[in-house]
Amino acid sequence: MGSMRATDTDRIPPHPEVAAVTLQQVLDALVDPVRRSIVTQLADATADIRCGDFDLPVSKSTATHHFRILREAGLIRQHYAGTSRMNTLRRSEVDAVFPGLLDALVNADRAAAVSR
Template sequence: MSTRILEHPSLEEIRLEAVLHALADPARLEVVRFLAEVGRGVACSEIDLAVSKSTGTHHYRVLREAGVITQVYRGTAKLNSLRRADLDVLFPGLIDSVIAAAGRERSRQHAT
């Protein structure tokens, strides 16, 4: 049985501009918000994104390549986890601030 391993940037390879780019998309921001909330690895199917499967795959790849999430195969499923500890070391408070701002934005949009 072969194990599929996905490439992830090392801590030293994670760049702020890549992380900010990854967080700039609403679907990717929703993935990060969900992962931060549950605090554990989850399969892609557990996160309800309003996009096609191929578009969802793209969003997960962008997050992984930016160093925002890790993905590991468990059987045929990919488990996704937020790299919170790594991101907090590199960019203290960034994830919490972005998630809080996204929540305020969502509330503001629903109020109009």
């Protein structure tokens, strides 16, 4: 018997269609400041970000929970590059369903960071 190896596509977690996500799900995901920070960091990024490269004030297991909530709300897409789980903001998809929401969130998050 040969050994079974998971391919990168086998390891990709499920992602909902953004059009099937409710506004309530999105708002519930964004109520947490850590998740808003993840979204803002992705909005500012010029490339996908590895899970471990985010500036977050939480443990790795807690960060994993936050990434799952954002993914299940249709806000981020995750994929593997080698052994690293990469994250992408689903900006165009979210903007198509909830126009202006991400811009408002990111601008508010940046303003709050400046006033701290």
